[in-house]
Amino acid sequence: MNMKKCILLFLLFIPLILLFAGGEIYHAGAEEMGEAEQSAEEELQENISDLLDELDLAELQAYLDTLSEFHGISLKDRLKALIDGDLSLDYGSLAESVLHTFLDEISVLLPAFAIILAASLLCGILNSAKSGFLHSTMSDIIGFIAYLAVGAVVLSCLLAVLSSCLSAIEALGVQMELVYPVLLTLMAASGGNVSAAIFRPAVAFLSGGILNLFTAVVLPVSVAVLVLGFVGDLSSEVRTEKLGDFFKSICRWLIGLSLGLFGLFLTVQGIAAAQYDGISLRTVKYVVSGSVPVVGGFLSGSVDLVLAGSALIKNALGSFSVLLLAAVVLKPLLLLGAMQLFLRISAAATEPVGGKIPALLSRLAGDIGYFTASLLSVAFLYFLTLLLLVCSSGVL
Amino acid sequence: MQAYILSLSGAVLLSAVLSAVLPDGRLAPLIRGMAKLITLILLISPVISLLRGTAFSAELPSFSEDAAFLSACTQRAEREEELALEEWLQAEYGIAAESEVDLWEDGSYSAKSVSVRISDFGIYAGEAHIDISLQIEAALENKFGCEAEILS
Numbered sequence: 001m002n003m004k005k006c007i008l009l010f011l012l013f014i015p016l017i018l019l020f021a022g023g024e025i026y027h028a029g030a031e032e033m034g035e036a037e038q039s040a041e042e043e044l045q046e047n048i049s050d051l052l053d054e055l056d057l058a059e060l061q062a063y064l065d066t067l068s069e070f071h072g073i074s075l076k077d078r079l080k081a082l083i084d085g086d087l088s089l090d091y092g093s094l095a096e097s098v099l100h101t102f103l104d105e106i107s108v109l110l111p112a113f114a115i116i117l118a119a120s121l122l123c124g125i126l127n128s129a130k131s132g133f134l135h136s137t138m139s140d141i142i143g144f145i146a147y148l149a150v151g152a153v154v155l156s157c158l159l160a161v162l163s164s165c166l167s168a169i170e171a172l173g174v175q176m177e178l179v180y181p182v183l184l185t186l187m188a189a190s191g192g193n194v195s196a197a198i199f200r201p202a203v204a205f206l207s208g209g210i211l212n213l214f215t216a217v218v219l220p221v222s223v224a225v226l227v228l229g230f231v232g233d234l235s236s237e238v239r240t241e242k243l244g245d246f247f248k249s250i251c252r253w254l255i256g257l258s259l260g261l262f263g264l265f266l267t268v269q270g271i272a273a274a275q276y277d278g279i280s281l282r283t284v285k286y287v288v289s290g291s292v293p294v295v296g297g298f299l300s301g302s303v304d305l306v307l308a309g310s311a312l313i314k315n316a317l318g319s320f321s322v323l324l325l326a327a328v329v330l331k332p333l334l335l336l337g338a339m340q341l342f343l344r345i346s347a348a349a350t351e352p353v354g355g356k357i358p359a360l361l362s363r364l365a366g367d368i369g370y371f372t373a374s375l376l377s378v379a380f381l382y383f384l385t386l387l388l389l390v391c392s393s394g395v396l
Numbered sequence: 397m398q399a400y401i402l403s404l405s406g407a408v409l410l411s412a413v414l415s416a417v418l419p420d421g422r423l424a425p426l427i428r429g430m431a432k433l434i435t436l437i438l439l440i441s442p443v444i445s446l447l448r449g450t451a452f453s454a455e456l457p458s459f460s461e462d463a464a465f466l467s468a469c470t471q472r473a474e475r476e477e478e479l480a481l482e483e484w485l486q487a488e489y490g491i492a493a494e495s496e497v498d499l500w501e502d503g504s505y506s507a508k509s510v511s512v513r514i515s516d517f518g519i520y521a522g523e524a525h526i527d528i529s530l531q532i533e534a535a536l537e538n539k540f541g542c543e544a545e546i547l548s
Contacts, residue, residue, distance in 0.1 A: 047472075054468040144412070151405075177457060185461040188503030189469045196503070200459055208456035220442045223400065228439070231408040243439065303473045303505050310469060 047309040048083060052076050055185075055313065060178045069327045075320075082316035101331060105338035112153045116346050116357070119146040124353025143355060144234075150357050151230050154343070154364060158226065161335045162219075165371045168332040169215055169378050172325065176207040176382060179321045183389045186314035191307045195273035195392050202266055203385055210258055210381060214374050218254050221247050222370040229363045233356045251370045259377050263384055270388035318390035322383060329379045336372045340365050400442065407435040463501070470501045477507075481536075485512070489528060492516040497540075507540035513547040 057075050064070040123146040126139045180203045188196040228244035343365035351358040411431035418424040477497040485493050492515050498508040512532065520528050529546040536544035 050472075051465075051469070055465050056462055141416070144416075148409070155405075177459075181459045181462065184459055185465050188461050189466055191503065191505070193503035196461065201456075204456045204459055207459075220400070224439070224442060227400075227404050231405060234408050234412050240439070303476065305476070306469050306473045306505075 044305060044308060047305045048080070048312060051189075051306075051309045051313060052079060055182070057182065060182065063174065063178055064324075067324075067327065070324070078320060079313060079316045082319055083312050098330065098334065102334050102338055105335055106342065109157060109338065109342045112157050113342065113346055113349075115153050116150050116361070117349060119150045120350035120353050120355065120357045122146055123355045123357065127354060147234065147356055147360070151234075151360065154361070155226075155230065157342075158339065158364070158368070161332075161339045161368075162223065162371060164332045164335055165375050166215065166219060168328055168375055169211065169219070171328045172378055172382055173207060173211045173215075175321070175324055175328065176203070176211070179317070179324075179386075180207065180389075183314060183317060183321075183386075186310050186317065187389060189306070190310035190314055192273070192392070195270075198269055198273040199385070199389060199392075202269060203389075206262070206266075206381055206385055210262060211378065213254065213258065214378055218251055218374050219371070221250050221254075222367070222374065225251065225367050225370060226364060229367050230360065233360060248367075248370070251373075255370075255373050255377050259380065262381060266381075266384060266388060270392040273392055315390050318386050321386050325379060325382055325386070329375060332375060333372065336368060336375070340368050340372075343368070400438075404435070404438050407431070407438050411435055461503075466501050466503060469503075470499050470505070473505050474499050481510075481512070485514075485532070489520075489532065490518040491520070491528070492518070507542045509543055509545070510536050510540050511545040511547060512536070517548075 053076075061075045064073060064075055123143050126142050184196045184200060184203070187193075187199070225244055225247045228240040228247065232240040232244060343361045347358045347361035347365065350361065411428070411434075414431050415428055418427060474497050477499070478495045481495040481497065482493060485491050485495070494513045494515065496511045496513075498510070500506050500508055514529070517525055517528065525548065529548065533544050533546045536546075
């Protein structure tokens with residue numbers, strides 16, 4: 001009986017013993033796994049730091065120091081923070097800053113608004129007096145002068161806004177020339193040498209051809225549209241509506257073709273390049289690692305650290321470049337938006353008094369849209385190339 | 397751009413003022429027509445410079461990769477490959493060797509050449525050295541896809 005009890009107790013405790021022992025083994029295994037992962041992560045971080053030290057970012061750092069928003073920021077530290085997942089973007093203060101900038105621009109335009117309102121009111125009064133004590137020619141001359149005065153005020157405000165738009169597009173060109181070589185280098189280093197070879201002419205075309213098209217053709221033609229809109233109503237002897245419409249259609253076609261054709265071409269190219277690089281790299285890894293199981297996994301495993309490090313730095317730089325793009329483009333867009341709003345409000349306010357001034361202001365408000373479209377087109381194409389450079393390679 | 401706007405506005409202003417102040421006569425239509433022609437030429441002056449090619453440059457910038465960085469990445473990968481290769485030779489064949497792996501610096505990380513200098517053949521003695529060297533050479537050529545050189 002005692003023997004049977006002993007055997008039964010032993011049989012009962014065996015599963016309990018195995019459970020705790022297995023749990024300990026599992027826990028020890030999990031600890032070893034955690035340690036191995038931690039060790040791999042530390043090795044990767046060290047590799048990334050070494051690669052960042054090797055990478056030549058001096059020109060890009062010098063450019064950052066010229067921007068007030070990024071002055072004093074170390075690019076390498078910011079890239080490391082991005083790789084660690086620290087975007088540190090304060091959306092609240094960003095929204096507040098955007099709103100303040102917009103309202104500041106509106107407040108700067110208030111004196112101009114007062115002048116426009118005063119000139120329109122005077123014109124309205126004189127028009128009503130035309131049939132009274134004023135000679136018709138004299139009131140026409142006074143209306144002409146009021147139109148010129150309003151036009152001079154509006155055009156002087158517009159010049160500052162258009163200059164900032166042109167400066168922003170030129171700044172995007174400078175950014176492209178600084179960022180693209182580094183991104184292409186990192187793309188090649190992360191195993192995307194085919195993608196780099198495919199994207200090189202495309203980004204050169206964007207940075208040279210498309211940008212030149214906008215700065216040398218689209219923007220001057222848009223200025224011509226503005227000027228024609230102004231001078232069209234200046235004199236009944238000189239009519240410029242058809243010429244203005246012609247220039248508008250040139251702008252629309254050029255902007256549409258640039259966005260549509262180039263954007264589509266770039267996207268298809270990027271997808272094809274990504275597929276080729278991804279498959280060829282995986283094929284090499286499969287052939288080598290599948291043939292002989294190797295201690296340390298050479299040729300498939302040992303290069304992975306370099307590939308992964310380069311890919312992570314490339315993605316971080318791409319994300320940072322998007323922030324740079326936003327920093328350059330945001331203020332001119334706010335200026336253009338404020339100007340458009342100002343002109344539309346002025347047109348609405350002066351409409352009751354009649355005359356040519358409301359039509360002028362309304363037409364100028366619409367024509368400013370070509371500048372907004374040009375800036376947004378260049379920014380979008382730049383953003384698209386950054387997206388494709390980041391996403392189309394570095395797939396291990 | 398500013399000069400263009402000012403010159404165009406000035407031309408239109410002048411033609412408008414001339415239309416208003418010129419007395420009726422035989423010269424007045426001629427003067428008005430000349431003013432309109434000058435305004436038209438000023439209007440299309442950007443197009444003229446575009447057609448001449450002075451405003452638009454067709455030269456594209458050239459972007460090249462940072463060769464120094466690619467070289468550094470390749471050297472790092474080569475060091476890793478050499479260490480892994482030496483470990484493999486020790487584990488697979490039980491021999492001690494120093495290896496030198498040369499990779500292409502274009503980012504493909506494919507091997508250009510591999511050489512191994514065996515310092516200790518371990519359990520292999522005498523004539524087995526040649527056989528084992530040939531085996532290792534064949535295995536390395538199959539693995540790296542390039543010429544392998546075994547030295548001792």
